[in-house]
Amino acid sequence: MSDSAPQSSPIPTELRLHQKSQELEIHFEDGVAARLSSEFLRVHSPSAEVKGHGPGQETLQTGKRNVAITTVEPVGHYAVRLVFSDGHNSGLYSWDLLYRYAQEHEVLWADYLQKLEAAGASRDHATPRPASGGCSRH
Template identity: 75%
Template structure:
């Protein structure tokens, strides 16, 4: 198991920088971390039950809470905080983030979904509250 030597949050650029003791390092976007959250809410309870996360382009991480000596809990700006990111999982994300990002974009496209928060159709705007 590779253990992180540094985990640094860059809130303005919405990146989590992770360095591991074997020299592997990556800058993981908050969006990627949120979309690939290891929580049951996102992963489902088995293969094929994953829930595609949409509208997460601008999500940020508000807090990083250590969990023992093996994981961190990330608290996201959309209220999501049930994923435990183990060192092994963070390492996997660091190694595979480009592939995972491409998969995420393909899944969004296939679903006709967007990285942006869905907005109400123009007809619903201006409902007389002026």
């Protein structure tokens, strides 16, 4: 498959940040729509800080219940960069990723809550990170 292959997911027809509810509302050309909370988008950031650099390197995000999206920046015709109130801004949310999040929101959220519980972590309080062994690029 070439690098110029057509996009597999529909493109958004509307993208709106609701400041009061802190939800990103997104509508796609095929009718799929969702309202994704700032917390959901922050803890599912596609950044290396959250996802790591390979399988098993993910970092569970804690204490993000009250995080807000401060800015939505377009990136070309394929993604947006979200800037969060905790300073996080390194994830690019492609249309494909947002489409997947719109379709799988409930499952992904339940999985996140289960991981928090298993770790004894909280949506309200950040868990301290170990001082060593992290990625030196972040």
